[in-house]
Amino acid sequence: MLDLVDSHGLVCGYRVDASGDMSEVEWSDMDAALAADDSLVWLHFDQADARARDWISACSHVPAAAKAVLLGADAHMRIEAAGSGLAGVVGDLHHEFSQKSDQLDVLRLYLDNRCLISVRRKPLAGVEKLREALGEGLKVDRPIALVTQFLHHVTDTLGDLILELTENVDTVEEDVLEERGGRPGEELGRLRRMAARLRRHMVPQQHALLGLLSRLPHWIEEQDAAKLRTAIERLGALGHDLDLVQERARLLQEQASARLMEATNRNLYILSIVTTIFLPMSLITGLFGMNLGGLPAQQDPLGFWYGIGLMLITGVGTLVLLRRGRML
Numbered sequence: 001m002l003d004l005v006d007s008h009g010l011v012c013g014y015r016v017d018a019s020g021d022m023s024e025v026e027w028s029d030m031d032a033a034l035a036a037d038d039s040l041v042w043l044h045f046d047q048a049d050a051r052a053r054d055w056i057s058a059c060s061h062v063p064a065a066a067k068a069v070l071l072g073a074d075a076h077m078r079i080e081a082a083g084s085g086l087a088g089v090v091g092d093l094h095h096e097f098s099q100k101s102d103q104l105d106v107l108r109l110y111l112d113n114r115c116l117i118s119v120r121r122k123p124l125a126g127v128e129k130l131r132e133a134l135g136e137g138l139k140v141d142r143p144i145a146l147v148t149q150f151l152h153h154v155t156d157t158l159g160d161l162i163l164e165l166t167e168n169v170d171t172v173e174e175d176v177l178e179e180r181g182g183r184p185g186e187e188l189g190r191l192r193r194m195a196a197r198l199r200r201h202m203v204p205q206q207h208a209l210l211g212l213l214s215r216l217p218h219w220i221e222e223q224d225a226a227k228l229r230t231a232i233e234r235l236g237a238l239g240h241d242l243d244l245v246q247e248r249a250r251l252l253q254e255q256a257s258a259r260l261m262e263a264t265n266r267n268l269y270i271l272s273i274v275t276t277i278f279l280p281m282s283l284i285t286g287l288f289g290m291n292l293g294g295l296p297a298q299q300d301p302l303g304f305w306y307g308i309g310l311m312l313i314t315g316v317g318t319l320v321l322l323r324r325g326r327m328l
Contacts, residue, residue, distance in 0.1 A: 009052025085112030113219035
């Protein structure tokens with residue numbers, strides 16, 4: 001992998017000449033690289049860097065409409081015409097160096113038949129994979145090929161995340177079916193929230209890319225258009241997998257809620273039966289516990305046992321009535 005140092009807001013820069021040889025582009029070489037007519041140039045900037053924003057604002061190669069997209073803060077997914085090229089916002093996952101990330105962000109880009117200019121605020125997984133592929137010898141001859149390859153990497157990254165969601169749903173499903181302990185509702189709620197967040201991220205992006213296929217610029221050749229269409233179809237297939245994860249999580253959450261409600265009702269039923277059995281006994285103990293004169297067997301040595309016997313008879317009678325009423 002080519003190890004490029006972030007210089008004045010330039011995260012990385014590549015130039016591919018007519019012979020297919022690739023070289024790094026430094027900050028001081030950017031204008032000359034863009035002025036050359038026989039090479040492909042990719043410049044990737046950090047949007048948070050003021051010097052990068054100033055350079056994009058002053059770059060005569062980038063149309064005004066594209067500058068508004070590259071320097072904007074709107075995260076709405078779209079790809080639209082800008083001068084003779086295309087400008088847009090596409091989604092990706094954050095790139096975490098120590099672990100996988102499920103945080104979403106966007107890449108802003110402008111491309112024409114000779115250059116690709118992109119900006120981001122945080123490292124993105126798809127972009128990092130694209131840089132690794134270029135460092136490992138990936139050959140591209142047009143900017144649209146870079147975008148197509150980027151979409152494939154985004155699909156791979158999102159696919160890994162959706163596969164992880166699917167495995168988590170499988171684990172929760174086994175716990176629910178085998179009635180293991182735990183609180184599956186909380187985990188299923190987390191999975192549903194993550195799936196919903198991914199869907200809100202993916203669906204607009206897919207619509208924007210599908211809209212692009214119907215109005216491709218003239219400089220995109222048919223073979224590049226076919227490869228772009230394949231990349232978009234792969235991304236669309238992930239949407240079906242995500243819908244399945246959402247539906248399974250919803251059904252499992254409903255099943256877990258139904259079992260919890262069933263267990264609650266069963267406990268309430270048992271509590272009601274116990275209360276019904278002991279209610280007459282409680283009434284008897286309450287009557288005999290009143291400190292009033294005239295209570296029967298108050299002076300009888302066996303009065304205590306009379307009270308115990310009366311409560312037992314009352315309890316047995318209550319059980320008989322519950323049996324006859326088919327409540328037990």
